[in-house]
Amino acid sequence: MKEFGQYIVTKVIGEGGMGKVWRAWKISEGGFKKVLAIKTSKSSKKHHDLFMNEAKISARFDHENIVKTFDFGKTDNEFFIVMEYIRGVDLKELVSTVKKIPEDIFFYIIDKVLSAVIYIHNFEGRQLVHRDINSKNILVSWNGNIKLSDFGITLPQYGDFDPFGKIGYVPPEVILGKGWTQSGDIWCIGVLMWEILTSKKLFSGKNKEDIKRKIISGNITPPSRINDSINEKIDQIVLKALSRIPESRYISASELQEDIRKTMNELNIKPMYRENFSSFISEYFLDKIKEEEKELSEEETRITVYFSEKSRESKSTVQDVSINTKATPKHEINNYENERYYKYLNTKNKKDIMNIYEQKQNAKSKPSESGIIGSENLTKNISKNTRIRNKKVNRKKIFIVSSVLGFVFGLSTGIFKGSYDMQNAEKIFRMGVILTKEKNFHQAKELFEISADISGLQEVKYIAESIGKGTERIE
Secondary structure (H helix, E strand, O other): OEEEOOEEEEEEEEEOOOOEEEEEEEEOOOOOEEEEEEEEOOOOHHHHHHHHHHHHHHOOOOOOOEOOEEEEEEEOOEEEEEEEOOOEEEHHHHHHHHOOOOHHHHHHHHHHHHHHHHHHHOHHHOOEEOOOOOHHHEEEEOOOOEEEOOOOOOEEOOOOOOOOOOHHHOOHHHHOOOOOOHHHHHHHHHHHHHHHHHOOOOOOOOOHHHHHHHHHHOOOOOHHHOOOOOOHHHHHHHHHHOOOOHHHOOOOHHHHHHHHHHHHHHOOOOOOOHHHHHHHHHHHHHHHHHHHHHHHHHHHHHHHHHHHHHHHHHHOOOOOOOOOOOOOOHHHHHHHHHHHHHHHHHOOOOOOHHHHHHHHHHHHHOOOOOOOOOHHHHHHHHHHHOEEEEOOOOHHHHHHHHHHHHHHHHHHHHHOOOOHHHHHHHHHHHHHHHHHHOOOHHHHHHHHHHHHHHHOOHHHHHHHHHHHHOEEEEO
16 A cells, blocks of 8 residues: 555556546544545656646546546655546446447437537537547546546647647547647547447557548548448448538537537437436346456455554553653553554454453563563552542443344444454454443543444444543543
8 A cells, every 4th residue: 555645555557647546535623534546646747747737637627427636745855636436437448348439329428428429518618629629538437427537638729838639539630730629539539439330449559650541531431331230320420520621520529429419319319318328227237246346345454454553553652651650641651552453453363352452461470572561550559649430321322222223233243244343343342342341441542432433433432432421631
């Protein structure tokens, strides 16, 4: 695991010309967990400038078919962008898996992509051009949504800086040195439509120069000649978008979308709803969906433990204490005891919690190597200066909630089957209940706090707080 500021990255999920994309997590103090995507930049000045542009532009976009940007930062001389994590696949993988995309699915995808492009082209009147519309930059979520991503070279048309784009999608006028316009994005969508309908690459070659030559003058076969299920009216839309004369293409993405919807009506193709598209995806990617959910579940458990450990380490300050000094303050006792329990949590043995508790009791008579006084001496000093008394602890309320939580933990253990950490949380919680019955509220509170950290259950945290409010120290 690697940290980017307040985020923890776990896995590389993509890599391109600008840098890498990671799966990441953010955990707030309240135990709130959110999975995100973090994009990092390559180290060159050129890439930094484009990266900054992407962050500034994408952070202001707000459209359901555009990947959202949440944050931008820098750590260890590396810039990063925090984006929403899309649980799904890119369009390239969808097409290669399905092989033959049905017409209603085709129309659904293209309509969503066009909605995103229309938004970008009209954004704040800046005449933006995406320049990088391709099947890898269109994300398909398991819940049926379509999202356009990657805005590293999204800049106004006719600007001084005019990035080239992905070779297989670059329009002929750009190759000839005339620069990008919004009509160039229409060409990209034309290439995209052709490839969705045929499940093939439109422009490929031995090298970049060979591909450029084909884009400028190569033959473009109508999709219906490759996929005989395609209606010729769809051919007309695709070939118009792929006109080598920009003025002969659709005037705008809006005009193309209108023609798409008109053709759907003429062919009596019913509009596709997100739920239907989600069901279609599930038929082909059920195993991958389960695999991703399993990965996320395991990551969430590891991240929770990692965050909890780091949080405790940052709060713990163990100081040397002489046997003859003043009684040890309560917060130091807490840190000392919590450290012992957390060492247990980080081990992967399968000893019963009762054995660990007995070892803890036996260790009370031994001073630590670092000079910290033994628990027996601590107890003597505390008994001279401090006494803990119970102040209206509502034990009945605690035990009622405890019974409910027994069921909750059982359910949690079932959901996270095979998760050793959830089993630890349950054992520690039950130990806390035993200590509560023995009126050992101080140590019970510690166990409930540790259990709450690991499980993330607010009910356990409530019990720990209830015990904390029910006791007070009298000097």
